[in-house]
Amino acid sequence: MEHKCMQCPRRCGVDRAAGQLGYCGVPWEFSVARAALHQWEEPSISGKNGSGTVFFSGCNLRCVFCQNREVSHHALGQTVSADRLAELMLRLRDEGAHNINLVTPTPYALQLVDVLRTVRPKLGIPIVYNCGGYESVETLRLLDGLVDVYLPDFKYADAALASAYSGAGDYFEVALAALSEMLRQVGPPRFDADGMLLGGVIVRHLVLPSHRKDSIAVLRALAERFGSGAFLLSLMSQYTPDFAMDCPDSALHRRVTTFEYGSVLDEAQNLGFDGYFQSRSSASSAFTPDFYGSL
Numbered sequence: 001m002e003h004k005c006m007q008c009p010r011r012c013g014v015d016r017a018a019g020q021l022g023y024c025g026v027p028w029e030f031s032v033a034r035a036a037l038h039q040w041e042e043p044s045i046s047g048k049n050g051s052g053t054v055f056f057s058g059c060n061l062r063c064v065f066c067q068n069r070e071v072s073h074h075a076l077g078q079t080v081s082a083d084r085l086a087e088l089m090l091r092l093r094d095e096g097a098h099n100i101n102l103v104t105p106t107p108y109a110l111q112l113v114d115v116l117r118t119v120r121p122k123l124g125i126p127i128v129y130n131c132g133g134y135e136s137v138e139t140l141r142l143l144d145g146l147v148d149v150y151l152p153d154f155k156y157a158d159a160a161l162a163s164a165y166s167g168a169g170d171y172f173e174v175a176l177a178a179l180s181e182m183l184r185q186v187g188p189p190r191f192d193a194d195g196m197l198l199g200g201v202i203v204r205h206l207v208l209p210s211h212r213k214d215s216i217a218v219l220r221a222l223a224e225r226f227g228s229g230a231f232l233l234s235l236m237s238q239y240t241p242d243f244a245m246d247c248p249d250s251a252l253h254r255r256v257t258t259f260e261y262g263s264v265l266d267e268a269q270n271l272g273f274d275g276y277f278q279s280r281s282s283a284s285s286a287f288t289p290d291f292y293g294s295l
């Protein structure tokens, strides 16, 4: 049966099951680049044991500065069946993972519905949907009740930036609608006795060099639309130019300055956001996971 992929806002209409590729560059079957405990998420996600990350291949944004470009741009990964994917999640749980962290799951969101229905009751730990924020509300609705924590980026306010860096001029409106649906599903943050996140939303925002005003516009828009207490904010300074040196826009060829990050941080605190604020020392390509091991 022909299947036209419309599951994310790109609405490519290609038949991935027949080998056609859309913007995300991956076929219909699950493709996984890495499944391992990961320590470098926010403290309420990583905890002391680590988050059980499953890095999926492909991406529907493919940002020009992406730190994981072998996986996002070049679709590095291994094809796995739905049963094997469930086994990987159970293995991570058995290794002590505090949660199952689905990284860049967007091209597989529909396929994940059945897997999560089956495996979630056996796991007994939260399911985290860790994405770029460019999501279809219709697809997210199918995940209602299957995801405990949404961990979306909110990358841009400005359409020209979103278009230049992620090929998504409608990013702001799409991400705003998606975040609204995520908040509707999981509500405000909830923690266990050890401070681990059981449910809710963490919005990540990466401050980009030369674009602190856009960061401030993002924060103001989110505060105005949702209030600053609806979700946790993770304000990231870890931008590294190592992955963007071939980008013609020289604005991306340096790190974020102390002034740039500090001015965005001041605005976040003035707006009353709570969450996670990074030190600039974390701006390093060493944070990129190894994607060349076995699963």
Ligand code: SF4
Binding pocket: 005, 006, 007, 008, 009, 010, 011, 012, 013, 014, 016, 021, 022, 023, 024, 025, 059, 060, 106, 107, 108
């Ligand atoms: S999931 Fe991939 S193929 Fe499907 S609409 Fe999105 S980018 Fe296109």
